[in-house]
Amino acid sequence: MxxxxxxxxxxxxxxxxxxxxxxxxxxxxxxxxxxxxxxxxxxxxxxxxxxxxxxxxxxxxxxxxxxxxxxxxxxxxxxxxxxxxxxxxxxxxxxxxxxxxxxxxxxxxxxxxxxxxxHTHRRPFLDRSVPAGIRAALVRAAGGEGATLHFVDAEYVRLTALARRAEFLQAGDDAFRAESARWTRRHAASPDGVPLGAAGPPPDHEGVVALRESHLDPDLPVRAYERQPLLAVVLTPDAGPAADVRAGLAMQRVLLTATSVRVATSFLSQPFEVASTRAGITELFRPLGRPHAVLRMGYGYSAASWTGRxxxxxxxxxxxxxxxxxxxx
Ligand SMILES: Cc1cc2nc3c(=O)[nH]c(=O)nc-3n(C[C@H](O)[C@H](O)[C@H](O)COP(=O)(O)O)c2cc1C
CATH class of the missing domain: 3.40.109.10 (NADH Oxidase)
Structure with missing residues (x-):
């Protein structure tokens, strides 16, 4: 070379x-x-x-x-x-x-x-909607990689119920809690895992879907989160390992496109991580394709805390x- x-x-x-x-x-x-x-x-x-x-x-x-x-x-x-x-x-x-x-x-x-x-934004968003033109650009970003980006609408209540159900099941699973504890609340200079500085503030009321327990910093002052986050699902026409990689390409193009127009993003992955809720989310989006990732999008004040590599x-x-x-x- x-x-x-x-x-x-x-x-x-x-x-x-x-x-x-x-x-x-x-x-x-x-x-x-x-x-x-x-x-x-x-x-x-x-x-x-x-x-x-x-x-x-x-x-x-x-x-x-x-x-x-x-x-x-x-x-x-x-x-x-x-x-x-x-x-x-x-x-x-x-x-x-x-x-x-x-x-x-x-x-x-x-x-x-x-x-x-x-970077992953685990802080509250403003109640300000993402304009239609930007949403269209994000849909095109996924389409360019052979995938679909679908903005959650009629599925919102069922999807968030699945997320809460998954989180409830994971909270009662010792192996899950141990794995999560191993990878989170790390020192700022850690080359992998999530540092405590990347965690978000506790929400001012229960039931907020924006944030998982393990990514919350209980020492931060309580904050109000957006009333209803904008959620988008990355889907592919088929399933399997190649579809997973293709979905990853599309997901990242969506995340980079969002970043370029100052739309902050985070993930809502719990429903994919428990067998029963994975079946539920697959069924919920079956008419549109195979769901791979749920992204939360919006505008927020970013005190970016960089994760190591x-x-x-x-x-x-x-x-x-x-x-x-x-x-x-
Ligand atoms: C497939 C996938 C699932 C993820 N799930 C979550 C999640 O459920 N909650 C969360 O806060 N972050 C989630 N993340 C974000 C990672 O924690 C984050 O990418 C990692 O800590 C690196 O930080 P960065 O995105 O700021 O570079 C997920 C990322 C990926 C790719």
Missing amino acids: TRSLSIVVDQALAAAVRAPSPHNSQPWRFAVDRERVEVRLDRDRVLSVADPDAHEARLSCGAALLNLVVSLRFQGFEPRVRLLPDAAEPDLLAVVTHDGNHRVSVEDQTLADAVFRR RPAHDVVARIVDGEKRNGGG
């Missing part, structure tokens, strides 16, 4: 690892060989209680893949992505090759800039003359 190409790839990998992941578990690995980057699922970092099928982990890898692609385009390279290229290796989620000249567009610049500004040598293996060097392989 020439030096300049290696700088390009390093920058793309630095963008990739800024992707969101449940509890900031960063369940990815990369292997780099000249103009080729492999994106792999790291099984050791899949949340075994909340995510036994690795669905959320593959979503996260899809988000990392989108960041990688966005960064390559921003640097003037044309990426070609093959999803799940090897049936014998199910954890090899994607191979990206890049060559040729890519003419950098305004959208490339906007998305690349958003990669390093996006593991250093590149922990997640990247260089392939030199057919052999892997460095960690992560």
Whole structure:
């Protein structure tokens, strides 16, 4: 690899690892060989209680893949992505090759800039609606990756009931609580997990769906949350591991597009993490496709607290003359 190409790839990998992941578990690995980057699922970092099928982990890898692609385009390279290229290796989620000249567009610049500004916003939103033009842009962002973004409307009551039910069941599950405790309330400098500074203030009344117990800082002053959050669901036409990665690509393009217009975002994942409520949410959205993620969107005051990331040598293996060097392989 020439030096300049290696700088390009390093920058793309630095963008990739800024992707969101449940509890900031960063369940990815990369292997780099000249103009080729492999994106792999790291099984050791899949949340075994909340995510036994690795669905959320593959979503996260899809988000990392989108960041990688966005960064390559921003640097003037044309990426070609093959999803799940090897049936014998199910954890090899994607191979990206890049060559040729890519003419950098305004959208490339906007998305690349958003990669390093996006963060999960666990604070209250204002009761101010997201304009129709922005919603349409978010729908287009998901559509561009072969997925659908659906703004929750008639399904709101049933969806939030599923979220509350899941949270109730998880609260009574010792294994879930232990897993959650392991990954949250970390020190600010922790390279993974969620630091206490990223937690939100306690709501001023019960029943707020915006925030999970484990992402709440009880020492902050109580605050009023938005009366009804704007929720959007990412869906794909089909199900399975490739659909998970595709949904992750779409989810991340939606998150970056939202960030670029100062719309803050967070996640509402509880219904996907309990078998019975997962069945419920699948059924609820069946007419529209396979649901993968529920996003909360709105306007809020952002005291961004950045979550850490593991250093590149922990997640990247260089392939030199057919052999892997460095960690992560
Ligand atoms: C699939 C998925 C599910 C997530 N679920 C939740 C959630 O239920 N609650 C929450 O507060 N954050 C959730 N997150 C956000 C992560 O905690 C967050 O991405 C991680 O801590 C890194 O922080 P950042 O997004 O600010 O970079 C989720 C992220 C992903 C990708």
